[in-house]
Amino acid sequence: MLAYDVKNILALIPEAEPMIKQATVEEDYPIDSKASYLASSLRFTYLTKIAGRQVDYDAYEALEKGARVYNCADELADLTTKIVKAATVSHVPAIDVRAR
Numbered sequence: 001m002l003a004y005d006v007k008n009i010l011a012l013i014p015e016a017e018p019m020i021k022q023a024t025v026e027e028d029y030p031i032d033s034k035a036s037y038l039a040s041s042l043r044f045t046y047l048t049k050i051a052g053r054q055v056d057y058d059a060y061e062a063l064e065k066g067a068r069v070y071n072c073a074d075e076l077a078d079l080t081t082k083i084v085k086a087a088t089v090s091h092v093p094a095i096d097v098r099a100r
Helices: 003-012 014-022 034-050 057-070 073-089
Strands: none
Touching (some): 034 073
C-alpha cells in the first residue's frame, strides 16, 4: 500500500489509523487479515471514488475474496461512507479529467 495513499486516507478519516497500523502495507492490496482487508478496501474506495483512478481488476477480485472471508460488510460500509463523506465536505482538490 503506497504511503501517499495511506496519508490521504488518514487525512480524511483519522480514526482509521489503528486499523491501518495493524494492516500489512508491503503489498498493494493485502487481504491476509481483517485489518489488511479493510485498509485495502479503503484504499480501493479512495482511488476509485475520490481520486478518480482506475484500479486493476485483480485488486477487485482480491477484495471480493476478502469480503467473503472476513464477513465485515457493515464495518466496511461504515468506513466507506465516512471516507466518501469526508472527501465531499473537505477541501480535497478536484481532479481535472480533461488533463488525462
